[in-house]
Structures are given as C-alpha cells and as structure tokens.
Amino acid sequence: MSWLNTPQLMLLEKALDVNSMRQTLVTTNLANVDTPGYHARDVDFHGEMLRAAMGGDASETSPFVLPVQGLTSRADGNNVSVDRESLLLAEVQLQYKAATSILRAEVAQLVTAIKEGQT
Amino acid sequence: MNNAIPGFSPIPSSLNPGSSAAPSSPGAGANDFMSTLQNAMEQVGDLQSEADSKVAQLLTGNGQDVHSTMIAVQKANLAFEMMVQVRNKILAAYQQVSNLPL
Amino acid sequence: MNLFRVLEISGSALLAERMRAEINSANLANAETTRTDGGGPYQKVNVVFGARPAHASGFGMMLASFADLHAEDVKVVSLVRDATPAVRRFEPGHPDADGQGYVAYPAIDPAEEMLNMMGAARAYEINASAIASTKNMIQTAITILG
Numbered sequence: 001m002s003w004l005n006t007p008q009l010m011l012l013e014k015a016l017d018v019n020s021m022r023q024t025l026v027t028t029n030l031a032n033v034d035t036p037g038y039h040a041r042d043v044d045f046h047g048e049m050l051r052a053a054m055g056g057d058a059s060e061t062s063p064f065v066l067p068v069q070g071l072t073s074r075a076d077g078n079n080v081s082v083d084r085e086s087l088l089l090a091e092v093q094l095q096y097k098a099a100t101s102i103l104r105a106e107v108a109q110l111v112t113a114i115k116e117g118q119t
Numbered sequence: 120m121n122n123a124i125p126g127f128s129p130i131p132s133s134l135n136p137g138s139s140a141a142p143s144s145p146g147a148g149a150n151d152f153m154s155t156l157q158n159a160m161e162q163v164g165d166l167q168s169e170a171d172s173k174v175a176q177l178l179t180g181n182g183q184d185v186h187s188t189m190i191a192v193q194k195a196n197l198a199f200e201m202m203v204q205v206r207n208k209i210l211a212a213y214q215q216v217s218n219l220p221l
Numbered sequence: 222m223n224l225f226r227v228l229e230i231s232g233s234a235l236l237a238e239r240m241r242a243e244i245n246s247a248n249l250a251n252a253e254t255t256r257t258d259g260g261g262p263y264q265k266v267n268v269v270f271g272a273r274p275a276h277a278s279g280f281g282m283m284l285a286s287f288a289d290l291h292a293e294d295v296k297v298v299s300l301v302r303d304a305t306p307a308v309r310r311f312e313p314g315h316p317d318a319d320g321q322g323y324v325a326y327p328a329i330d331p332a333e334e335m336l337n338m339m340g341a342a343r344a345y346e347i348n349a350s351a352i353a354s355t356k357n358m359i360q361t362a363i364t365i366l367g
Contacts, residue, residue, distance in 0.1 A: 089354050103365060
C-alpha cells in the first residue's frame, strides 16, 4: 500500500489536520472574547509541520495546544486579541485551501499513473 | 469480499485462483498475476472498510474530521481503480497467450 | 477537531452575545425607571460569560479526537443583579420621592451600557464571520472528492 501513502500525501493530510485544529482553537478564542479570565490558545503551526516533514512517525500524535505568548490581558483577565484571531482565521482558511488543492493534484497524478497503460 | 465492492463485476471464473479451469499454459507467470490481483483485492477491501467506517462516523456526528473521511474515500477509490487495471492487464495477457498458435 | 463541532462553538457565542445585547438594552431602557413591581428602582443586570469545556459525550467521541477537549463553548453562566446602591437625587416634586424629597434612580451609566452593547455587536459580527470561514473550510474539504 506504499504507493498510496506517499510522503507527500501524508504531509498534506497532516497540514489539513493541523489547520483543522487551529480553526477549532481560533474559533474557541473568538467565541470566548468576553469570557472573564479566558486565555487565548494556539498550536505551533510551523513546529508541527516541521516535525511531520522530518520524522514521519510523529504524524500520529495530536498537535500540542499552547497558550499564546505576548498578549495583554484586559481588566477581566481575558487576553483574546480580536485582530490576531481574525488574521489567523484568514490564514488558516488559505492554508487549508492550498493543502486541499495540492492534494487534489496528487490524487489526479495517481489516477493518471494507474490508468496510463490503459488500452 | 467481492459482494461488498459496489459496482464491481465478478471476476470471470477462469481467473479465479481456486477454479480448476485455470489455464496451465501461462504457468508460473499466472501465479504472480494471481498474487498481485489478490493483494490488490485485499487492499481494496481494507481501504473500503476503513472509508466506510469513517463515513459512518462523520454522518452520525461522532467527531470524525471531514478531510480525513474524504481522503479515506479517495484512497479506497484509487485502490479500486488500481485493482481494475491489474485485472484488465491479466485478462489482456491471458488473451494474448491463449491466442498464440500452438 | 470536527469542523461541524466548530460551527457549534461559534453558534454558542452568537447566542451568548445576543443575550448580552438584550440585557444591556433592557438596562439602557430602564436607566430612569424609579418604580418597579418589586418596589424601588430598577436594578441593573450584569451578564457573566463562562467557557464550557466540551465533555466527551460518549466512548466513541472520546477516542475520535483529543482535540475536542480544547473546543470550549461559551455560554451565559449567570445573570446577576447589580448590587450597587441606587443613586439618590433630590427631586421633591417627584411622585416617587421619599420623605426627604429624594428619588432613588438606578445606578446605570448609559455610556457604559452603550459600550457594552457595541462590544456585544462586534463580538457577534466576528463570530458570524468565523462561521462563514468554517463553512468555507468544510466545503473545501468536500472538493477533495471532486
């Protein structure tokens, strides 16, 4: 089954996993923008993708969720930055779209390879 | 397992590994073809059941990712395509060989 | 991590923020109410939000994604009557004036309530656009199948 599970395909699937997770966190952060004491969370996107690209075995573990550094808290203890989260919303969506497009191209390539000897 | 694959027409009995009507002329080559085909069929079976279970989980709202489900279904499709091609090649090869003047 | 679940989170925020806007506008509307059914001036209501951690609702879901534990809904945890004592103004001719001629008014600052309402509206908007973004992602994922 190794022809199906190419490193490219696995990396792309990992990219979709991490971005999906990120969307969850960004959405949760935005939903809790008025919750007292709530601290924004994220994943280390770069780190996760590097890990997946280098040591393929790590692709089975869920991305680590970390508190976001460098944010200022307001009077009620909430430190969610709407600007930051909105920006991330756009970024995650684009990353997801890009990974999906490349995935589709990979699949098309495989289909061609399978059918190329068709009489 | 054959019945579980949608839209898949049954393999002609002459290619069935267990059938006594299996031609002896292709000889050892036929066994390689058979095992390739058998591997392909097993792959399809495994991938299909994995895809099916993911789809079921997605549809019943059990927390399955949309993208993993789509990828699993796509992989099952690809494996199925591969199997069809392998079968076609075997058929073509068999026909070529059986048309050789003896 | 299921994106459909993510839609629910944004949905919970829309609900909560809308309730907050409603409470704030009730506060605003009653900023000058000196007489209520329970006697005394209107008491401002404060809205308290809380994050509700998603709990694994079944064995299957628990295995499906550890990430779901980080998906926290938000909801209005409680509505609290403000305990700030009423503001007393000297208006001897007022029908609700007490013996010394003072009328008790609600301790509501209209500017503060307006700010709260604007905050609720802004949060509502941003969560609505989060929903659009998530919906877009789900549709993108579906295109994997062509």
